[in-house]
Amino acid sequence: MQGRLAPSPSGHLHIGNASSMLLAWLDARSSGSALMMRMDDLDPQRSKMAFAEAALADLSWMGLNWDGEVLYQSASHDRYRSALQQLIDQDLVYACNCSRKAIQSAMQDVVRAPHGKPLAGYPGTCANKALPLNGGHALRFRWSGDPFVLQRADGAWSYQLAVVVDDAHQAVRSVVRGMDLKESIPPQEALIEALGLEGPTYWHVPLWMGPDGHRLSKRHGDMAIRDFKARGWTPEALIGWISHGLGLNEQAKPLSAQELLTVFDHQRVKSQPVLHEEVLPLWA
Numbered sequence: 642m643q644g645r646l647a648p649s650p651s652g653h654l655h656i657g658n659a660s661s662m663l664l665a666w667l668d669a670r671s672s673g674s675a676l677m678m679r680m681d682d683l684d685p686q687r688s689k690m691a692f693a694e695a696a697l698a699d700l701s702w703m704g705l706n707w708d709g710e711v712l713y714q715s716a717s718h719d720r721y722r723s724a725l726q727q728l729i730d731q732d733l734v735y736a737c738n739c740s741r742k743a744i745q746s747a748m749q750d751v752v753r754a755p756h757g758k759p760l761a762g763y764p765g766t767c768a769n770k771a772l773p774l775n776g777g778h779a780l781r782f783r784w785s786g787d788p789f790v791l792q793r794a795d796g797a798w799s800y801q802l803a804v805v806v807d808d809a810h811q812a813v814r815s816v817v818r819g820m821d822l823k824e825s826i827p828p829q830e831a832l833i834e835a836l837g838l839e840g841p842t843y844w845h846v847p848l849w850m851g852p853d854g855h856r857l858s859k860r861h862g863d864m865a866i867r868d869f870k871a872r873g874w875t876p877e878a879l880i881g882w883i884s885h886g887l888g889l890n891e892q893a894k895p896l897s898a899q900e901l902l903t904v905f906d907h908q909r910v911k912s913q914p915v916l917h918e919e920v921l922p923l924w925a
Contacts, residue, residue, distance in 0.1 A: 642815040642842070644669035645677040645808070646700065646707055650692035651684060653865035654699050656923060657819065657849035657857035660883050660915070664846050665817035666705045666898060667905045677811045678707040682715045683798055699866040703876050704898035712811060714803050721798045724806045724836055725791060728782065729774065733835055734791060736772035737779045784831045801828050809838040816841045820848050820914075821856065844907075847887060849915045852924070856914070864923070882923050886915040893922075 646662050648654055654662075669676040680696070682688035697711065728734050765788050772778055781788040782801075791802045804825075808816065823845045833840040848856040857864055869879050877895035884901055885893035888911040917924055 642669070642672055643675045643677065643812050644815045644817065645679055645811060645813045646705070647679045647681050647804075647818075648693075648696040648700070649681045650689055650696055651687035652692060653867055654696050655849075655857050655861065655864045655866070656883065657864075659699075659703065659866050659879070660849055660887060661817060661819050661846055662700060662705060663703070663880065663883060663898065663901075664844075664887070664910065667902055668815060668817050668844065668907070670902055671905050672815075674815065675708040676706075677709060677712070677813060679712045679807055679811065680714065681800070681803070682713055683800065683803055685715070685797065688715070695867065699870075702870060703866065703880065712807065714798075714807060717803070717807060717810075718798070720806050720810060721792075721803060724802060725780070727836055728791070728832075731835060733783045734774065734780050735768055735770075735783055735788075736774050736776060737767040737781050737788075737790075738770075738772060738776075738794075739766050739779075782828070782832065782835075784828075784835075786827055786831065789828050801825065801832060805829050805832045805836065805838065805840075808841055809833075809836070814839075814841050815844070817844045817846060819856075820845045847911055847914050849886070850917060852917045869923075882920050886920040886923075887911060 644665055646665055648658060648662070666676060668674075678697075680693050682693060693713075700707075725734065767778075767781070768783065768788065774780060777794055779790050779794045780792045782791050789801055790799045792798055807813075823843075826843060830840060851857055851861045851864075866879070875895065877897050877900075880898060880901060881890055881893050881895040884890035884896060888909050889901065889905065890896060
């Protein structure tokens with residue numbers, strides 16, 4: 642059940658990221674599995690090598706090791722092109738020239754129509770237009786659900802396609818990620834089936850919430866792993882509070898990742914989000 646760590650280098654890793662990656666590490670190491678490292682640097686505008694290097698340093702500081710070399714998605718374009726061509730050969734791809742405004746308008750029309758129901762995404766406006774696939778348009782996946790983008794008009798690859806291809810390439814069989822990505826299961830499973838791949842199992846773990854009621858993000862300043870290190874926190878103290886928030890450490894006592902591994906139990910991990918008031922010392 643080989644696992645993986647997959648940080649996105651669009652900023653410094655925060656406590657919510659650290660929590661998910663700690664659980665991914667525990668999941669793999671508790672079963673004696675290998676753990677691969679992948680840098681999800683698909684977005685050329687937001688991804689920075691400095692953030693990638695910082696993420697690797699932060700995870701190493703926490704004691705979360707991995708096996709083998711780091712795979713960078715920005716160096717994996719050939720695999721994505723090959724997968725896209727396989728889908729094209731099955732007539733599962735079509736071009737879309739809709740603007741964001743046009744998509745929003747089409748969705749509103751469906752909602753206003755008799756018996757229309759709200760749509761979660763793009764309603765398939767271009768599905769039968771037969772636009773050229775090499776015409777500089779976005780390319781979408783043709784299936785029974787929301788026809789999501791595989792490749793943007795500017796050539797950037799979608800998260801859904803890249804993660805499916807890379808998990809298969811790295812032989813990942815167990816994926817641990819935040820609860821906010823649970824909705825990615827249907828589109829990813831559809832791609833896995835279309836590409837004839839063996840899919841992983843998924844464990845979606847609790848999100849961490851800020852005092853504003855929203856999940857942690859880069860807008861919550863001073864919650865980055867490196868900020869705690871700069872303030873004098875030890876890895877053991879940080880892991881102690883993270884594991885306490887998750888329900889793994891009743892008294893929030895300092896623990897190394899290796900020490901936590903000896904008492905790790907999937908069943909003890911809470912299913913609800915971690916609220917900031919449950920881990921107030923992290924916010925001090």
